[in-house]
Structures are given as structure tokens and as C-alpha cells.
Amino acid sequence: MARGRLRSRLRRFDQSLANQPVYALTETVQIPADPISPTRRIVRRIVYALLALCAATLIAYLERDGYRDVQGDDLSLLDCLYYATVSLSTTGYGDITPLTPAARLTNILVITPLRVAFLIVLIGTTVETLTTQSRQAYRIQRWRSRVRNHIVIVGYGTKGKTAAAALVGDEVAPADIVVVDEDPVALERARASGLVTVRGNGTNSEVLRLASAQHARAIIVATNSDDSAVLVTLTAREIAPNAKIIAAVRETDNQHLLKQSGADSTVLTAETAGRLLGLAVQTPTVVEMMEDLLTPDAGFAIAEREVSPKEVGGSPRHLPDIVLGVVRNGRLVRVDDEEVDALEAGDRLLYVRSADVDR
Template sequence: MSDLSSRFSTLDPQVMGALRMPDQRVGPVRSLVVRLIIAVSALAATTLIVYFGRDGYLDNNGAGPISLLDALYYSTVSLSTTGYGDIVPVSPVARGINILVVTPLRVLFLIVLVGTTVELLTERSRQSFRIQRWRSRVREHTVVVGYGTKGRAAVETMLGDGVDPEKIVVVDTDRTRLDVASGLGLVTVSGNATRSQVLRIAGVHQAVSLVVALDRDDTAVLVTLTAREISDTVSIVAAVREAENVHLLRQSGASSVIVSDETAGRLLGVATRSPAVVEVVEDLLTPDAGFAISQRPVETQEVGGSPRHLPDIVLGVVRGGELHRVDAAAVDALERGDQLLYVRKATPPDDD
């Protein structure tokens, strides 16, 4: 852990320029109210401090003892650094309180008054701290390269399955797309994913999976090659437009390849005769409505039984990384460590 901390103690300027943490959006009215409350609280605290220690203050105008209004007046001109000098601390205690208490309140008050400027000046430091903290903690996340139609659909599916937004990193060169992703609470990286530096910034070497959802097959091949060179263990799922490029993706190190155009064409062909079949397929692929296909480990009481006799509708069994159909003789008796592909009722998203 100490070695990891030292690695990220000073961030590379390229990391700061490419990596962006999701914005913590606060409404303008709420932000204004919070700042106003802080300013009034600082003013009120200073007024009370001066009033209760009024014996240590002198009014040079000779108006007598310091009143509550005088304390408020002194606090106002003091916190705003106007300092007319008509009311001043004269006792050692009053001066000590001014040094230790009033001065920090004065700084706080000024920070609130110029909050927008300070926020702009400290944004880079704040982002640097958040990036360091994220990079020191992120493990087993998913990197999505390309946030077009396919990339957005992949992210929506993962979020619908309950994946934490902080566990998803989006890589793209389009700033508008990255802004949309950041609005969903996703970490984004701006850059060309064919470059190893960009993928390293996204943490591919520590990721559990990589989704390549680009519009060009040749770029998808380059990204896959680069990612596989960085990590031997990351699971790479890539989409291609042409079936003839599937073998190139697999030779490049892709764990799974989906032919997007061919799949869409098959669904179009099925829809001409059996449109209801397409509706069912779309329902199964939508995690937040109707039914969805999911994967879970075999439970203890299910070991030794047949997957065809379970209450769930089981479609297949994954054993040792290999998928078997539910009617295959090899998986007629379930074993420990098996994974079930089954149909579950989708959970609708929360309205809030």
C-alpha cells in the first residue's frame, strides 16, 4: 500500500488532463443558501465573542461600554477587513481572542464572499485529490471504450444490473459524450484508447473487464491488442460490424466478440415472421423491465441436482469457464463452483 501511495503522490500532468472524476452537482439555490448560512454564522459567532469579551475592547469615540450593536458593528468591519479603528481590542485576552478566533473567522468569511473565485482556483487541487484517492482504491472495475450508441447501452445495462457507477470508466475522444457519462456519475478519460498510456490511466491493468464499443473494426482490433498487452487477465468484450473481422478480434486477445450488424440483421429477419420473438429478446436484454438474463453461482442445496428441475428458468451452466446448454449431459448434475445462466424478473429503477 505504501508503494501504491508513493506512485500516485504526484500525478502526471497527462493524467490530470485526461482523467476526470464525476461532478458532484449542487443546485445554485442550495449552494447560495449554504454559503449565506456560513457567512451569517461566522458573523454571529464573532459578534458574540466580542460582546462577551467587551471589557477588553475600547470605543475610541468615547460612547461608553461596548453594546451588542457595537459588537455587531465591529464584527462587520473586522470580518470585511475594513477596520475603521474606532473600536479596538486593548486587553491581552481580547487581542489573543482576535488572533486565535476572530482571524480564522475573518478568513472563513472572506472565502465565502469570494467563494466562486476560490472554487475556480482550488478546482485543480480538488480534482487531483479525488483522482489520487480513486486510483488508489479502484479495483476490478469495467472500462468502456467508446460511448456511442453501443457504449451507452452497455453502461445502461450494467447500471441496471446494480453495478456501482464508480466501478465504470468511460474512454472516448468526444468531450460531449464524456460530459454525458460524467453526468451519470461515471469516471471518464479523454483520449485515444489505442494508446497504452490512455488505457493505463483508465486502469485497464487493474480492471476485471474491458468493453470495446467502437464504430470502426480496425480501431477495435488495435484497442484490443493494446489492452491485451497491458493485462493478461482482463476480460475483453468487443463489438464488430462485420463477421469477417471476428477472428481478428479473437487473435488480438478478445474474450468475447459480438457482431453488431449481423445480430441486428438476424433480428430484423426474425421480425418479418415472428415479431413477438424480437420483443421477448429485447425484453431479456433490458435489465430494468420485464425479465432479464442473469448469472449466479450454484447454491449449496442445488449441488447434485439437475438444472432443469430448479425453480428458475435455467438457460445454461458455466463450468470451468466453458458454457454448456441446460440439456447437456455434462451438466446434468450440478457441481460446486458452477454458474447458472437463468431468467430473472427485472428490477425497475428507483424513481428518485
Template sequence: MRKRLRRGQQGTGDLVGKPDHALVGIIRIPELETSPARAIGRRILWALAALFVCSIVVYLDRNGYRDTKGGTLTYLDALYYSAVTLSTTGYGDIAPVSESARLINVIFVTPLRVLFLIVLIGTTLEVLTERSRQAIKIQNWRNRVRNHTVVVGYGTKGRTATAAVVADGVRPSEVVVVDDDQAALDAAAADGLVTVRGDATKSDVLRLAGVQHASALVIAANRDDTAVMVTLTARELNPRAKIVVAIRESENTHLMRQSGANSVVVSSETAGRLLGIATITPSVVEVVEDLLSPEEGYAIAEREVEPTETGGSPAHTRDLVLGVVRDGVLYRVGDAEVEEIEVGDRLLYVRQGERG
């Protein structure tokens, strides 16, 4: 176990020091998806706009052009000339002969031809420039990411935890998912989350996710020993972050707290208790699920003490208070230590959900 811990904390070859373009495929920044029909339609409109502008420019200077059939150019001739010129077909039946017409071709028609071609082959260019665009987005994201939430593992527990965080007011762009399973990362990216591909037990991977600047870390690994290694590494990188860990066996709770976890959830025991309660009083389970769903019904929340509440009893506040957090320690209502609310306390209370 100790050897494994040391290997995990050694990193993966200084990923943090790599240039941003080398991180494309490891870090993925979400972007708005555009349907193929809309993308093609937008390119067609740009192409038509370039064709229209070119035809107007040519028609306004129609006297400077020569048509092999003779006569002055009509607007239809100008439109025809613009179409064959922008598409680089160039039959040569209509050609600029005056100096002004040739100057206009250099200043307006040639740039429009380039724009026209760019629009037509936009898909190819988009593929070629995608790596550069991602590198720029990664650089900007790494420069500004602060006080975000990092979720390690995007399985059932990680996905549910992320949904609860987002429902409680955190923007999806402020959540970073770390996983080594590409399918899980694809699901996270589809949910609008920033993703980092790699082994979260490696310090370099966690640094790429910005753990050193994060305000909270949710660890939903598949194995308890993995959760221990991630917690140790994360706590070393960020002594101030709030670390919440889900584990399978209750006997590892003490080890997780020693590793630096602020909160430990034993998933198997919690599910077992709810199953047992549901056989006797199923309505209690419904209430618990309601309290754990911040977007509807009732929810458990935490807030600062109001000045008018200082000195009073937690039982006599305007909200249903469940506990008082003082100096980082949670006290239940009724404990002698919190018979009177003090300045700096935080109240754990039941509030109305957003859609309740």
C-alpha cells in the first residue's frame, strides 16, 4: 500500500509543464453544440452574402468590364461574373479592362474569393483548426480557473453528486471531472462539464484539474484504496479545500479522515439503511430523498447567522434548524454547546426547494 501511495504521488511525467497544445485530448473544454443543418445553412448564407456583395461592386463599376458579346453589363451579367470568379471557374467571357475595375478586383473581389472558398471548405478548415482552438481555450481556462469543484470519478455516484452540486447553484463550467474512462468523460462533456483524462491518484493529473485552486473535491472512486490515495494527494496539493469522499466499507472511514477527508459517506451502509427503513416506513425514505433534492420540495442548506438571531436559541429562528456549525464542528440542536447562537456560527436548516 505504501509503495503504491508513493508511486501515485510521484506524478505522470510533469503534465503541468507541458505546452497547452500537448494537453489537447487530456483536457476538454465544453462548447455549444451546433447541429449539422444549422452549420451548413450558416455557411451557405455567408457564401450568398459574399456573392451578393461582389455582384454589387462589379455592377457599380460595370463600365470598366468588357463582355465578349458586347454591350454594357447588366446586373445579371455582374452576378454571373461574380459567381464564376468567386468559384475560380473563370470562363474569361467577362473581364475587367479599366484600371478602376482591376483595382476593385484586387481590393474587393479577390478577398471575397478567399472568403467564399473558406466558407465552402469551412468543415475541413474547422477540423484543421480545432486543435489550435482547443489549445487556446485550455490556456484561458487554466489561467482563470479558481474556487471550482473537482469530481473524481463520473460513475453513478459521481454523476449524481455533480447533479446535486449544479442544482444547488454551481455552474457546470465550474465543475471539473477527472476520470480515465473515455465513455464517462464523454458523458461529462455532454453535460457541459470540463473534463481531464487521467489517473486521479497522480499529482500531475490533479494539478491539471486545478485541485490546488479548488474550493471542493468530490471523490467517487470505485475502490476505497484509490479513494485514499486521491485524498492524500489532493490534501497535499490543497490544505484548504473541502474534500468529500464516498467509500464502500465503513471500516475505512477512520483512514479516510486521517488522509484528510472532511466528510465521508459510506454508500453501501447508507443505501442499506434506506432499504431497511423503506420496509417499515416508506414515507420516511421519500422525505429523505426530497431533502436531498435541492431543485424541488424541501432541501437541507447552510447559511450564516443573521444579526437578529445572535444570542437566541437555534430552536427559535425563522427556519427549521437541524444543527449549528461552530469552528468547523457540527452540533445538533439541543446540545449544550449551542444553546445560544454566536457570531460566526452557521446554521444547518431546511429550506424550500426551488420548485417546491
């Protein structure tokens, strides 16, 4: 009953973000894009302006018989270029007009570039903002329609950042990692690493839906407090019943709450760090080895693989790999347990691999 009441309270706080138009989500969801330097943007705008000027000049020249100047002469190519220039720059023509070719050439070569530069400064920022929002809205719409089997990280503090780095080091594409957080600084760090970001509270089911948590293969809960972790886990399990949820917890007493909320596995951050600190006093090399095993992109690392057909029926202790345990029916069994003396089809091996050899 209490769990049901908590879910109903969470629903009342939902803001129906997933039902909003895509353009309204550009400040909430950020899809990484290739950075473009300001100089390149300005050069690109100038090139576009010159192309438009050339096109207008060509059109005026092809239809020059329909144009007359104030002197009644036929239009030359220079006259057509001048007409295109004053037309595209919204200057117009009237009581003050250059009459000699030299004056018109000066207007084209000097006045017009200054006028174009003025227009870039005046409306360039507004145009760029509108086009950036349009591109971002398109990327969000395309991403939401395609994203599947990705990983959602709720909380991008020290734990979340380290978890993302470990995933990338284990050959997970940054675009397949979505970070959910409320801190703009943390989200900016995540975007700089090429990760997709969603700004909002992970306890809000609509925020998790924006991160497509319902289609994720794994959800990592790395919040700063155990109570937030319980609420996030409860919400995530409700909208993603098939996802694997891994939650970080500070206190052992709260571990069972996360299990009841739907977490598949939990990590005791405070106690694990305390054990390593204690080991470092007497056996610092053990801590170094543990750090090496937890770093997937260098040295040794802990990995998991499926048993090959040739290994079925054999003992995991007789394999070339250093096997630490066997995962059977979703349950981890120690390698020295009699239950796994003979490997079966479908078993998975937890073993130590060399990252350098794999690379």
C-alpha cells in the first residue's frame, strides 16, 4: 500500500514532459554535435551571401532588357551587379544613386561588404539561435525515435562520472550513454565528454521517459543520497521493468530498500572505500591490483563471456583464463563451488582479461 501511495505521489509531480513538442525540449535534452568555430561560421555566412548575390546578378543580367537606369541606358553586367547589391542589402535606390561606374564599383567593393558585416552583427545571433534550436529539435526527434538498448546514468557526480568513464573504457559508445541530472555544471561536463544529457530530477518518471529509460538495457543510479536512490530506483523499475538497474548506496542498512525497490544489484560505496583504505595500510599493492582490475582500458580487467561449446562439461578451474566465478541462471557461483565443477551450455564466465592483449 505504501509503495502504491508513493507511486501516486510521484505521478502528481510529473510535468508531462514527454508530451511536449520537440522544440520545447531543446533546453532539457541535449544531443552532442560536432563543434564549429566562430570563424568558420562567419566565413560560411559570407559565402552564402556571395552566392545569393551572384544568383541575383545573373537573373538581372539575363533579363536586362526589362531594366532601365535613370540615364536611360541599357544595363551592363556592372549595372546588374549594382542592382543586385542594393536590392539584397535592402538599401533600395532613389534620390541618391551612384551614376558613374567608378562610384558604383566603390559601392560594390567597399559599401556592400560593410553593410553585410553590419547585417551579420545585427541579425546573425538571432538567426543562428533559431537555426541551432531547429537543428537541436531535429536531432532530439531523430534520437528519441532510434535510441534503444542504451545506458542511463542518473546523477553525474563523482560516481556517475567514473561509471561513464568505465563504460567508455569498456568500448561503450558515448552516444549510447544518457546522463540525467539537475546540475548545469555536471551536465556541461557530460556534454563535453560526448554524452547525451537530460536536465531534470531522476525521481520524475517523465524525466526518465525523456531519457528513454523504458528502452534502456541498464540504468545506473548514482545519486548523492540513499533516499534519492530508492526513489529513482522505484520510478525506474516502474517504467522499465526489463532494464537492469544498478544502484549505489552509502549505508548497508539501506541496501535492502534498494533491492525491494527493484534494483538488480547494489554497490556499497562508503564501505567499499573503507575496506580499500584499510587494506592500503598493510598491503598497498593489493589496492593497486584492485584499481588495475577496475580499469578496463589498461592492464588487467574483470570481464564476462559466454562458455564456448568446447568448454561445456569441463571445469572452470582448468581453463587458460583466470576464472573468478560462473554465472548460471542469472546467479553468480564461486569457481570453487561443486555446483560448477562441470560447465553447462548457457553459463557465463567471470574472468580476468588483459586489456592490452585485447586492444
